[in-house]
Amino acid sequence: MEELKSAINQHLNQIDIFTADLQSGFQPAIDNLYGFFHAIDWKEPWVLCLISFHISLLLLVFISRNNINFQMCFFLITLSGVYLAEKINFILGNNWRSFAGQNYFDPHGVFFSVLWSGPLLIISILILINTLFSLCQLIVKWKRAELKHRARVSRNKQD
Known part of the structure; x- marks a missing residue:
């Protein structure tokens, strides 16, 4: 039973990390894209x-x-x-x-x-x-x- 609880907790932690990435939105990707295009002459x-x-x-x-x-x-x-x-x-x-x-x-x-x-x-x-x-x-x-x-x-x- 303890193994099941541990597996569920690990799964929930992974979901929390994933949802935190989604909550940040596309702004980091857009910032990287702007940086890429501004670095080019x-x-x-x-x-x-x-x-x-x-x-x-x-x-x-x-x-x-x-x-x-x-x-x-x-x-x-x-x-x-x-x-x-x-x-x-x-x-x-x-x-x-x-x-x-x-x-x-x-x-x-x-x-x-x-x-x-x-x-x-x-x-x-x-x-x-x-x-x-x-x-x-x-x-x-x-x-x-x-x-x-x-x-x-x-x-x-x-x-």
Whole structure:
């Protein structure tokens, strides 16, 4: 019986800790986010180039939305960019003095994940959603064609 009481008390203590975290709300996360964005010099040329690179990729996704084959290749390229993010972060971390005012490239890759992998993953998700919509439309076309074909076959059998 004593073990049961001990287990219940431990469980209640864990719930108290969890509810205390929830009561603090999202303010600590928002404070960390503000700190992250204020630590970046958004006027550095390489940061502006990176942002314009992601914007151009996004425009390319919207322009090529009807070309599924191109988008599938583009999907693989964007996911390859995410896969190579750790290596790119390491290379840029070793050479940051040649292009940046401060070392943004921490060993854990948080900065690079936010500014490189995050937008690439969003672009990949958009490509995936577009592909799913295209596949749904293709299934509808195929089913309509199948129904028309069945109607023609049944008409020919009746004649």
